[in-house]
Amino acid sequence: MSEATRIPKLPTGVPGLDIITHGGIPEGRSVLVTGRSGTGKTILALQIAANLSRQGVKTILLAVEESPEDLILTGDGLGMDLSGAIKAGSLRVSDASRPVEGPLVVSGEYDISGLIHRVRAIVKQMGARAVVLDSATALFSPRPPQELLRSLFFQLIHSFRGMALTSVVVAEAAEDYGQLTTLGVEDFVCDMVVIQRNVVDGERRRRSLEVNKYRRSAHHKGEFPCTITSRGLTIFPLDARERPEDSAVRRYSSGLRGLDNMIGGGLVRDSIVIVRGPTGSGKTMLAGLYARAGAERGERVVYYGFEEPRPILMRNFAQIGMPMDESVRNGTLQVLCRYPEAMGLEDLLVSLRTGLEEFHPSLIVLDSISSIEHSSSEKGFRQFMIGLAALLREHGRSALLTQTVAGSDVVEHTAPYLSTIADAILALDYKVDAEDLQRSLRVLKMRGSAHVTKPYHLAIEQGGLRVEPPAISRRFDEWGTSPRKPWGPRAGAPLHGLRVLLVEDFTDARETTAAALAAGGAEVVEAGSVQEALAALETHTPDVILCDIGMPDEDGYALIQRVRARPGRDGQVPAAALTAWTEPEDRDKALASGFQAHLHKPIQPDALVEAVAQLAGRPASGGPAAAERPR
Amino acid sequence: MSGGGEDRPASRRPFELVLYVSPASPASARAQHNIQELMARLDRSKVDLDICDVSEDAERAEADRILFTPTLVVRRPILTWIVGDLTNGEEVLRVLRSVETEAMP
Numbered sequence: 001m002s003e004a005t006r007i008p009k010l011p012t013g014v015p016g017l018d019i020i021t022h023g024g025i026p027e028g029r030s031v032l033v034t035g036r037s038g039t040g041k042t043i044l045a046l047q048i049a050a051n052l053s054r055q056g057v058k059t060i061l062l063a064v065e066e067s068p069e070d071l072i073l074t075g076d077g078l079g080m081d082l083s084g085a086i087k088a089g090s091l092r093v094s095d096a097s098r099p100v101e102g103p104l105v106v107s108g109e110y111d112i113s114g115l116i117h118r119v120r121a122i123v124k125q126m127g128a129r130a131v132v133l134d135s136a137t138a139l140f141s142p143r144p145p146q147e148l149l150r151s152l153f154f155q156l157i158h159s160f161r162g163m164a165l166t167s168v169v170v171a172e173a174a175e176d177y178g179q180l181t182t183l184g185v186e187d188f189v190c191d192m193v194v195i196q197r198n199v200v201d202g203e204r205r206r207r208s209l210e211v212n213k214y215r216r217s218a219h220h221k222g223e224f225p226c227t228i229t230s231r232g233l234t235i236f237p238l239d240a241r242e243r244p245e246d247s248a249v250r251r252y253s254s255g256l257r258g259l260d261n262m263i264g265g266g267l268v269r270d271s272i273v274i275v276r277g278p279t280g281s282g283k284t285m286l287a288g289l290y291a292r293a294g295a296e297r298g299e300r301v302v303y304y305g306f307e308e309p310r311p312i313l314m315r316n317f318a319q320i321g322m323p324m325d326e327s328v329r330n331g332t333l334q335v336l337c338r339y340p341e342a343m344g345l346e347d348l349l350v351s352l353r354t355g356l357e358e359f360h361p362s363l364i365v366l367d368s369i370s371s372i373e374h375s376s377s378e379k380g381f382r383q384f385m386i387g388l389a390a391l392l393r394e395h396g397r398s399a400l401l402t403q404t405v406a407g408s409d410v411v412e413h414t415a416p417y418l419s420t421i422a423d424a425i426l427a428l429d430y431k432v433d434a435e436d437l438q439r440s441l442r443v444l445k446m447r448g449s450a451h452v453t454k455p456y457h458l459a460i461e462q463g464g465l466r467v468e469p470p471a472i473s474r475r476f477d478e479w480g481t482s483p484r485k486p487w488g489p490r491a492g493a494p495l496h497g498l499r500v501l502l503v504e505d506f507t508d509a510r511e512t513t514a515a516a517l518a519a520g521g522a523e524v525v526e527a528g529s530v531q532e533a534l535a536a537l538e539t540h541t542p543d544v545i546l547c548d549i550g551m552p553d554e555d556g557y558a559l560i561q562r563v564r565a566r567p568g569r570d571g572q573v574p575a576a577a578l579t580a581w582t583e584p585e586d587r588d589k590a591l592a593s594g595f596q597a598h599l600h601k602p603i604q605p606d607a608l609v610e611a612v613a614q615l616a617g618r619p620a621s622g623g624p625a626a627a628e629r630p631r
Numbered sequence: 632m633s634g635g636g637e638d639r640p641a642s643r644r645p646f647e648l649v650l651y652v653s654p655a656s657p658a659s660a661r662a663q664h665n666i667q668e669l670m671a672r673l674d675r676s677k678v679d680l681d682i683c684d685v686s687e688d689a690e691r692a693e694a695d696r697i698l699f700t701p702t703l704v705v706r707r708p709i710l711t712w713i714v715g716d717l718t719n720g721e722e723v724l725r726v727l728r729s730v731e732t733e734a735m736p
């Protein structure tokens with residue numbers, strides 16, 4: 001059992017709050033809600049009261065600061081339907097405001113039994129299990145001497161506890177950061193303290209909520225962005241690691257096949273991908289391919305464009321040969337262009353949430369988060385991103401976010417919070433050399449998936465983008481005819497200097513495997529059939545052969561038997577079967593046919609590289625590279 | 632809103648006082664003692680005094696907006712709340728006299 005589950009809790013139903021409190025407020029205990037005036041304390045308190053009573057936890061609302069009528073009006077105005085709860089008998093509002101009909105004089109000592117007995121009577125009458133007091137500050141005004149105040153507040157909280165009431169007590173603070181409450185006594189007695197803030201940050205208002213203390217319970221620390229809308233308070237928790245682990249990794253195409261090959265077959269479902277690069281590196285195009293592929297699979301996709309007006313964006317996509325109109329028409333794609341400058345970030349988050357709830361997209365594109373970044377303060381942007389991530393996680397959606405960064409920042413610039421948020425980071429870049437613009441695509445990070453780490457070539461062409469592996473990884477029939485020097489594999493890479501003949505009929509699998517080998521430093525000659533492999537062997541002797549077994553026409557057994565029949569060194573090339581046929585008898589048959597190893601598909605790139613290195617007779621890693629063999 | 636007093640039989644006496652007390656409260660006990668001392672200094676024929684235990688009649692306490700005990704509610708002639716154990720009797724008498732003056736021009 002984790003610490004978080006040890007004490008009984010009542011879920012508050014306030015969006016986000018139950019996530020950062022690991023389940024809600026402590027049952028039968030007291031919660032202090034504090035903040036400056038205007039931070040939304042009353043709204044939070046009313047929302048908790050309304051939600052608790054709706055859940056069947058009968059609740060007493062003690063109206064001290066405002067009259068019951070005003071409180072009910074406030075709550076009903078925010079859609080909480082306090083009136084309905086009162087009618088249903090699950091909520092009782094008791095007027096604990098100071099009488100205004102006549103003067104109030106204080107003469108001598110007193111205690112708070114009057115209020116306590118009133119609450120006790122209501123508890124007996126309706127079976128209330130929770131009480132919300134708005135507010136302690138108003139209740140103890142004029143303020144009694146500190147000792148008496150402390151004792152009165154203690155009496156009150158202690159009696160709530162004695163009646164097994166879960167209590168929520170609102171109190172005023174003088175400042176956002178400083179003494180927790182103006183009275184200065186409440187937080188010692190309460191089991192949980194929630195601080196609400198409303199800070200002007202740059203030109204924008206930034207609301208946040210912090211669980212400052214939670215006795216006997218773990219909770220998420222720090223300030224979480226929140227917003228107040230016509231539906232009350234919403235907190236945006238960053239909670240990336242709390243969602244239940246989905247053991248099966250589900251993948252989907254990024255819309256760019258070459259990229260899918262770099263990352264083990266596709267993007268991981270419900271992950272957040274950040275595509276980063278300078279202006280003109282192809283981010284929007286990649287975002288468009290991503291959106292279009294999703295829509296063509298029949299998913300619902302929403303594309304938020306923050307960079308240009310919608311007609312221009314749509315026209316640009318059409319011009320590059322990626323028209324989006326059809327998907328928009330059939331309702332699978334929504335393209336929404338907004339100017340973040342014209343919207344507060346909180347409003348933008350709310351509009352994103354509303355979009356998620358109404359359109360139910362499975363893929364979300366934000367192009368670009370940099371436009372958002374530039375329209376807000378650094379802290380505001382950070383809170384937006386955290387809120388956005390929380391929103392996406394909460395709904396379990398996949399998203400692609402583009403970010404404009406320049407120069408060395410493409411690889412290096414990762415604000416830690418962005419890195420936390422992103423499950424995958426792709427870097428697009430270009431270099432201008434004497435004749436040519438060299439574009440590249442690189443996978444900087446990909447959680448939970450193997451991926452190649454080298455930059456791949458990227459080309460912009462009609463219909464979108466094309467990705468090519470950097471190392472020598474060409475079909476045998478191009479071998480020798482192309483004068484182009486490959487991007488040299490690093491000396492010291494485990495497969496540096498090795499030539500591998502890869503025989504695989506299935507193109508995607510072949511490219512993925514080739515990419516992994518190339519990333520390990522090997523030169524790869526690819527063949528799509530036994531015939532092609534035999535032809536390649538006529539001109540080149542590889543150091544290792546990797547061969548699929550199940551292929552049309554002739555299979556892998558046939559190939560290895562023919563290889564082994566060759567005279568001399570050609571017939572002794574070490575070879576491994578790379579196959580999905582993994583039964584013991586398949587293994588026996590492979591070894592009997594002449595393979596030295598039997599590798600199972602799918603195979604992790606590292607394991608593949610290691611196996612190939614072993615076949616070639618070199619240490620798996622870190623060892624000195626074998627001497628170049630004369631050819 | 633003068634609260635729960637309205638459905639009670641109207642008193643003809645010019646002063647109507649309700650002292651709200653709670654059991655097991657030293658301040659409430661002191662207030663009960665002090666109010667009797669004060670009553671001795673007032674014309675009893677002009678004063679209606681009722682003592683209400685909030686633990687027994689919480690609804691009446693709610694109607695009279697009682698939060699703290701003891702609280703003396705002066706219902707007539709002018710609605711006034713006096714919170715505390717009435718230790719300072721002079722202050723209470725001053726309140727009563729002032730309302731008396733206001734009530735009897």
